[in-house]
Amino acid sequence: MVLIQTVEELRDALFRIKSVGKSIGLVPTMGALHEGHLSLMRQARKENQVTVCSIFVNPTQFNNQEDLEKYPRTLDKDLELVEPYIDFVFAPTAEEVYREPATEKYDFGALEQVMEGPARPGHFNGVGIIVGRLFKWIEPDKAYFGEKDYQQLIIIKNLVKQLNMDIQIVGCPIVREASGLALSSRNQRLSEEERQKAANIYRILKESTLLATPNTEEIKHFVEMEINKIDILRLEYYEISDAETLQPIRNLNEAKMAIGCIAVYAGDVRLIDNIRYK
Amino acid sequence: MVLIQTVEELRDALFRIKSVGKSIGLVPTMGALHEGHLSLMRQARKENQVTVCSIFVNPTQFNNQEDLEKYPRTLDKDLELVEPYIDFVFAPTAEEVYREPATEKYDFGALEQVMEGPARPGHFNGVGIIVGRLFKWIEPDKAYFGEKDYQQLIIIKNLVKQLNMDIQIVGCPIVREASGLALSSRNQRLSEEERQKAANIYRILKESTLLATPNTEEIKHFVEMEINKIDILRLEYYEISDAETLQPIRNLNEAKMAIGCIAVYAGDVRLIDNIRYK
Numbered sequence: 079m080v081l082i083q084t085v086e087e088l089r090d091a092l093f094r095i096k097s098v099g100k101s102i103g104l105v106p107t108m109g110a111l112h113e114g115h116l117s118l119m120r121q122a123r124k125e126n127q128v129t130v131c132s133i134f135v136n137p138t139q140f141n142n143q144e145d146l147e148k149y150p151r152t153l154d155k156d157l158e159l160v161e162p163y164i165d166f167v168f169a170p171t172a173e174e175v176y177r178e179p180a181t182e183k184y185d186f187g188a189l190e191q192v193m194e195g196p197a198r199p200g201h202f203n204g205v206g207i208i209v210g211r212l213f214k215w216i217e218p219d220k221a222y223f224g225e226k227d228y229q230q231l232i233i234i235k236n237l238v239k240q241l242n243m244d245i246q247i248v249g250c251p252i253v254r255e256a257s258g259l260a261l262s263s264r265n266q267r268l269s270e271e272e273r274q275k276a277a278n279i280y281r282i283l284k285e286s287t288l289l290a291t292p293n294t295e296e297i298k299h300f301v302e303m304e305i306n307k308i309d310i311l312r313l314e315y316y317e318i319s320d321a322e323t324l325q326p327i328r329n330l331n332e333a334k335m336a337i338g339c340i341a342v343y344a345g346d347v348r349l350i351d352n353i354r355y356k
Numbered sequence: 357m358v359l360i361q362t363v364e365e366l367r368d369a370l371f372r373i374k375s376v377g378k379s380i381g382l383v384p385t386m387g388a389l390h391e392g393h394l395s396l397m398r399q400a401r402k403e404n405q406v407t408v409c410s411i412f413v414n415p416t417q418f419n420n421q422e423d424l425e426k427y428p429r430t431l432d433k434d435l436e437l438v439e440p441y442i443d444f445v446f447a448p449t450a451e452e453v454y455r456e457p458a459t460e461k462y463d464f465g466a467l468e469q470v471m472e473g474p475a476r477p478g479h480f481n482g483v484g485i486i487v488g489r490l491f492k493w494i495e496p497d498k499a500y501f502g503e504k505d506y507q508q509l510i511i512i513k514n515l516v517k518q519l520n521m522d523i524q525i526v527g528c529p530i531v532r533e534a535s536g537l538a539l540s541s542r543n544q545r546l547s548e549e550e551r552q553k554a555a556n557i558y559r560i561l562k563e564s565t566l567l568a569t570p571n572t573e574e575i576k577h578f579v580e581m582e583i584n585k586i587d588i589l590r591l592e593y594y595e596i597s598d599a600e601t602l603q604p605i606r607n608l609n610e611a612k613m614a615i616g617c618i619a620v621y622a623g624d625v626r627l628i629d630n631i632r633y634k
Contacts, residue, residue, distance in 0.1 A: 113391060116531075117395060117398070120395070120529040120530070120531060120532075121529055123529060124503070124529035127634075158534050159534050161534060161536065162532040162533075162534065162535075162536045162558065163532070225402070251398040251399060251401060251402035252398070253394075253398060254398075254440040254441070255440075256436050256437050256439060256440065257440075258439065258440045280440065356405075
């Protein structure tokens with residue numbers, strides 16, 4: 079495994095690989111790697127001849143300075159974890175990534191008008207900037223993203239169309255603790271009590287898929303009531319949407335695929351999760 | 357999650373699900389679950405409306421009585437681990453599974469004449485019997501198997517053709533420890549020294565993919581020499597084959613996809629692993 083820290087070295091290394099026609103799989107991350115990230119890397123290893131993982135805590139996608147500062151950084155451990163799956167780790171400094179100022183403005187239309195969009199102003203533009211740059215520098219054949227950040231996954235599929243690049247975006251299933259809690263680097267910041275109570279999020283989402291009604295107002299009401307019963311959880315939003323357009327639906331029958339997406343504070347840690355209804 | 361122990365209860369529960377047209381994903385296991393199994397279950401959860409996991413240490417696929425007796429059994433922990441992903445756990449007794457005597461004889465032709473076939477007489481017939489019965493009882497839309505047991509995966513694809521069933525067999529990537537060691541329930545039986553030295557298996561396989569030669573005799577020779585340098589490892593076989601037919605190849609260019617499969621004893625624990633060359 080080779081650790082690369084500059085764009086120039088990265089392009090040099092990959093130029094030789096592309097010239098012999100080898101396929102490249104990219105897993106973009108912000109480090110603090112857990113089993114969720116590793117599942118992306120295994121899929122990349124399986125489907126490509128050469129694998130690249132980027133590790134970069136991207137300041138332009140944080141709308142909250144405190145969240146950026148508290149985001150865990152564990153590079154040595156990360157390098158050890160990816161070793162079985164990854165050929166090249168790209169871990170640049172912010173200076174290197176933003177040698178060109180971050181002036182790109184992406185318009186994701188209705189996709190960014192819902193859920194995380196209003197909740198985290200500027201977040202998806204920041205995601206678009208970093209992922210767009212990584213795509214241009216690396217030109218992977220496939221890139222891997224977790225379904226936990228479901229809206230991000232859909233937005234990145236849109237980004238690839240806007241950039242007119244031939245990159246297949248692969249979504250990979252959510253990895254959960256035995257308790258049901260979706261893995262997240264932010265889970266490190268949960269107290270033991272918060273972690274236990276946060277396990278209710280997925281339990282409640284799962285229960286909501288068993289309700290007999292297709293009326294999403296009723297399903298959302300159930301989830302809101304149940305979340306509010308857990309003292310340290312505070313619901314930010316729960317939306318049930320068409321899984322392709324991300325637009326809210328009133329009835330599950332309106333969409334071919336329907337997804338429920340939730341954002342919840344457990345204490346002061348913001349968690350997201352989602353579940354498919356159909 | 358519902359625990360089911362008889363074939364009759366299983367068929368009752370699934371009859372209702374099939375009658376409303378829901379898709380069923382099956383993950384057959386022998387329990388002693390680890391992250392490798394869980395990755396199959398996540399994929400099943402992602403791709404199906406209903407998920408079934410079977411947990412059954414199948415005596416007819418063990419060619420070695422001691423291996424059967426020493427195979428780890430951890431049902432309570434297993435049930436806890438699968439909870440986030442699985443709707444129905446089928447954990448029958450051997451009496452229940454073999455109410456009809458195990459008289460089926462499967463012929464997998466050349467697929468079973470190589471590697472694990474000669475090394476474990478009767479093994480693949482035992483696998484065919486249990487998986488064939490599970491398929492007939494459950495009639496899943498998709499069934500999930502790990503690529504660690506690569507020959508088994510190919511044989512099960514063949515089994516589905518023989519049974520003339522409409523089941524999609526999904527192979528999932530090998531899950532590894534940070535050291536590179538492929539996860540296996542048998543790893544529990546490794547001493548600390550054995551576990552550390554067993555990590556050389558994947559290191560050596562990976563190095564062998566970087567050799568410049570397409571001559572498989574040379575690649576095999578390299579792997580044999582390197583494995584033999586590690587005192588407690590004893591090579592049983594290393595074969596480089598066409599990844600579809602499993603037949604040995606002399607040159608990597610002979611096959612569209614080429615795979616190297618290894619069986620090694622670390623002390624008295626038998627481990628298998630594999631790697632793709634192209």
